[in-house]
Amino acid sequence: MLQKYQSLVHSTIPLTQYMKWSILTLSEFEITTSTQLAPNINVHGTGFAGSIYAAAMATGWTLLKCWYDQHHYNTELVAAEANIKYFKPVNENFTCQASLSSDSEQYQKLVKRLDNNKSCGFKQKVELLCNGEVCAKLTVSFVFKCS
């Protein structure tokens, strides 16, 4: 499954290849990705804010794509809005982590709406870690679009 989504993301979002973004672990409820610092530096030699965002966005998108594929939902996933907070400079290769909690209210609402082929918004959080510390947090307001 990991290889399938790795290939899908690299072939359809070529920026992720250049960024040396790759999937470390993937299930329908959890993802961890790795990104190399070198292609993603800024003028200070630390992680470029745009790269950090893009790595986290690709991570969140891949988790939700994997999840809805597993559930055989006929939907499209688009980003409507996002907020990112930068806490510390990223000065090494870094990881991004995201998970889905099937207990949450928004998860249960999502399942109900997709079961009825209705579009639904969904907020996904992604954490970026470097040297064991959380350096950035992304929250994306995705929309699952059903037609």
Added chain:
Amino acid sequence: MLQKYQSLVHSTIPLTQYMKWSILTLSEFEITTSTQLAPNINVHGTGFAGSIYAAAMATGWTLLKCWYDQHHYNTELVAAEANIKYFKPVNENFTCQASLSSDSEQYQKLVKRLDNNKSCGFKQKVELLCNGEVCAKLTVSFVFKCS
């Protein structure tokens, strides 16, 4: 001046080269950049949310970097937080625009603080246009850090 900042950004933020991001016009108060769609597509063949963000971020950063260089401020510019709203899919090469208004309250506060070598927050808006329509709006909370 345009060539100087074009070279600076391409050499220090290599992602912008891969993205085919370039500066069209630049003054200390206004910037327009152009980004090619091809290296920045997603699974739908439209602009990847991460690329759109990165192009807009590089645009806002370059304007403020140019501005503080012109004013000879001894400061560093870092992103603390950002919000982006996606309105429409980006299906062609696109431009990003940002400007500074010297009349605004936050501009006048910024000048006062930097004149006294004091750090200061600053919110910069960047608009992304494609086919004459605004497709995304980024607002970055930057910090000018003085030491």
